[in-house]
Amino acid sequence: MTSVLDRFLRYVQYDTRSDDGSTSVPSTPGQLVFQRDLVAELRAIGLEDAAVDGNGYVTATIPSTTKKAVPAIGFIAHVDTSPEMPGADVKPIVHAKYDGRDLVLPDDPTAVLRLADFAALADQIGHDLVTASGTTLLGADDKAGVAEIVTAAEYLMSHPEIPHGVVRVGFTPDEEIGRGANHFDVARFGCVCAYTLDGGSRGELEFESFSADLMTLTFHGFNTHPGYAKGKMINAIKIAADFIQRLPHERLSPETTDGHEGFVHPYVQQSGVDRTVVKLIIRDFDTSGLAVKEALVAGLAHDAVAASPGSRVDVAIDEQYRNMRAVLDKHPEVVACAQEAIRRCGLTVVTRSIRGGTDGSRLSFMGLPTPNLFAGEHNFHSRLEWISRQDMEKAVDVIVAVCRVWEERSAL
Ligand SMILES: [Zn+2]
Numbered sequence: 259m260t261s262v263l264d265r266f267l268r269y270v271q272y273d274t275r276s277d278d279g280s281t282s283v284p285s286t287p288g289q290l291v292f293q294r295d296l297v298a299e300l301r302a303i304g305l306e307d308a309a310v311d312g313n314g315y316v317t318a319t320i321p322s323t324t325k326k327a328v329p330a331i332g333f334i335a336h337v338d339t340s341p342e343m344p345g346a347d348v349k350p351i352v353h354a355k356y357d358g359r360d361l362v363l364p365d366d367p368t369a370v371l372r373l374a375d376f377a378a379l380a381d382q383i384g385h386d387l388v389t390a391s392g393t394t395l396l397g398a399d400d401k402a403g404v405a406e407i408v409t410a411a412e413y414l415m416s417h418p419e420i421p422h423g424v425v426r427v428g429f430t431p432d433e434e435i436g437r438g439a440n441h442f443d444v445a446r447f448g449c450v451c452a453y454t455l456d457g458g459s460r461g462e463l464e465f466e467s468f469s470a471d472l473m474t475l476t477f478h479g480f481n482t483h484p485g486y487a488k489g490k491m492i493n494a495i496k497i498a499a500d501f502i503q504r505l506p507h508e509r510l511s512p513e514t515t516d517g518h519e520g521f522v523h524p525y526v527q528q529s530g531v532d533r534t535v536v537k538l539i540i541r542d543f544d545t546s547g548l549a550v551k552e553a554l555v556a557g558l559a560h561d562a563v564a565a566s567p568g569s570r571v572d573v574a575i576d577e578q579y580r581n582m583r584a585v586l587d588k589h590p591e592v593v594a595c596a597q598e599a600i601r602r603c604g605l606t607v608v609t610r611s612i613r614g615g616t617d618g619s620r621l622s623f624m625g626l627p628t629p630n631l632f633a634g635e636h637n638f639h640s641r642l643e644w645i646s647r648q649d650m651e652k653a654v655d656v657i658v659a660v661c662r663v664w665e666e667r668s669a670l
Contacts, residue, residue, distance in 0.1 A: 259412060262650045266388070266405040267350050270397040275345035276338035276435045283441060284314035284338070284431030292337050296429055299408065304415045305427075313431075313441035320414050320425040328423025328668040332452035333410070333657055334628065335403030336433030336617065339395055340639040349391040352647075356387045361644075363392030369641050378459055378636055385646040396643035402650055403455030403633040404429055410657035422661035423668065428452070430617060439620035449626060451592040453660065454618045457632040460649045461605035465586045465593050465629035467612040467619040468520070469545040470578035473538045473552060475501070475559050478570050481532035492568045494534040498527065501536065501562035510551065518543055518611060522551050543581055543611060579615040582622040582629070589627045595667065596629060599659035603652055631656060 272292040277285045284290060293310045300308035300318045308318035316337075322328065339345040353361050358379070363369040369392035373379045390396040407427050414420060426449050430438040433456075457464055479494030502524060508514055515521050520542030528535045538555060542548050552575055559571045586593055600607045612619075618628035634649030 259416065260409070262405050262409040262654050263352070263386070263388070263647045265409055266398075266402060266645075266650060267352075269401040269405055270348045270350050273346040274338050274397070276341055276432045278341055278435040285435060285437070286338070289337050289431045290314050293429060293431070296337070296404070296408070300411065300427070303408070303412045305411060311443070315431065315441060315443070316429040317447060318411070318427050320411055320422075320427070322422065322424045323418050324421040324423060324665050326421070326423070326665060326668045326670055328665050329450040330424035330426055330448055331661070331664055332426040332428055332447055332449040332626070333407045334428040334430060334452050334454045334617065334621075335407055335456060335633070336400045336430045336438050337404060338432055338434050339397045339399065339401075340434045342639050343395040343641065344393065345395055345397060348394045348397055350396065351389050351391060353387045353389065356382050356385050356646075358383060361387065361389060363389055363641070366392035366641070371642050371644060376637070381459065382646050385648045387644050387646050389644045390641060392641060395639060395641060396645070398633070398635045398643055398645040399638045400433065400456045400633065400635070402635055402645050402653070406455050406633060406650055406653040406657060410654045413654065413658060414661065420658065420662065421665045423665055425661055426452075433617050438617040439624060442617075442621060442624070444621065444624050444626045447626065451589060451627040452618075452621065453596060454616055454628055454630045455633045455653060455657070456616060456635070457630045458635055459608065460632055460634060460652045461600055461608045462610055462632035463593070463596050463600060463607055463629060464610050464612045464616075466543060466583040467579070467581055467615050468541045468543060469548055469581045470615060471540045471548050471552065472576045472578055473540055473555060474574040474576070475536045475538070475555075476572040476574075477501070477534045477536070477559075477563070478572070479532055479534070479566075480568060481530070491531065492566055493531050494569065495529045495531060497562050497566050497569050498529070498534040498536050500565060501559050504558040504561060505555075516613070520547055520551065522555050539578070541613075545580055545584070579619040580623055582619045582627075585622040585627050586629060591667070592627045593629055595663045596631060596660055598663045599656050602659045602663070603655045605652065605656075
């Protein structure tokens, strides 16, 4: 058996940074290199049908060990790392027996992991922590999930006495650029549900995500030579600025909300006198709350236009993803089995709402209910990313326990 730590230390050295400027599938060739090596490793463990498909998705099957009619379940992790941070030449460092000391990352002495800055470190005393060396991300998001799933697969293959149904594993590219579910073949995967391993602290289980829309406001003005513009020019940049000023500041913003509150967030503006486009993301846990926020935004845009006679605004709304809870509430056994498995591993179940989306948000609506389990990741997309060996081992235990619980709860 290869330990989950050894596997993880090996995986983070693959450069699998995804690229949202690329149109290829997967977006970067490094992901395919890693995926092909994963297939070889899964075959070596004994998973006979391990394969990578034409879009760079890896799947494999752990055969059933029971006579019971257990529905097939899946475990999914993504192989890419965030395009926001360098992901090549990652040099993982194991800091043994963490005692609360400052962890100074050697390649940049200003990169220091301090207990005072990160409350989650208080739960890690005595654990072995892994970081990068200060100039790159670590890639625990989500190579921890990959390492945990492969390690659990090896454990189940070498312990056929553990009763479980068919278990499928899936490794996806391009999650960090929002394309992870795009080419996922749910029908071929053939599972009643799946669990992504892509969460934070041990014990966490996430089955609620934002519902998300994109709003595009196009303000139309009128451009003419500025030397002779009196009484003629209508500057769309100024109308858009007026609109931005009218947005609520003390509420409904990313800067002023947390927990279960949603927001409206202008994040891109393409400016011109004749035409200025403002893009906003709209977020709410309650899908019906999106329309309320969109009506507010559209109303403010129309107020800004009304203050500049002769201008107008076009409003377009595009659906991005929906709160997976709407699907998971119809399949309560999916979350219940995960909760039971986490408790069995001696952990307290911590339920969190994801203030964003996961591949699971999309997959759930594609017919594969997919909550998110903890993988032990912390400081996502940062050079101060860290993870503990002990949390990864717990995640492996939880995967095995989920398989057992599904078997126990199935009929003969
Ligand atoms: Zn992730």
